[in-house]
Amino acid sequence: MAYRESFYRFLMTQRDADSKDEVAQFANNAQNDQTFPKQEQSYEKLSDYLELNAGYLPSMSIFDRAYQMYRDKMLY
Known part of the structure; x- marks a missing residue:
């Protein structure tokens, strides 16, 4: 199985x-989130975490856009 970087690593x-840019602001804020799941790749697990813990994320659509960018990059 090929190595795939974590979402957090991509986000950074x-x-x-x-x-x-909203994704850049999300990344800036996520960097300061000490409990962000840094090794996670799963959309569902990341989404659950952010919905419950990321008061700095004004809209989940920003995460959706960032995650799509991550997926697009992982296809290469």
């Missing part, structure tokens, strides 16, 4: 403190 590549 999207950080940009100067950006107004």
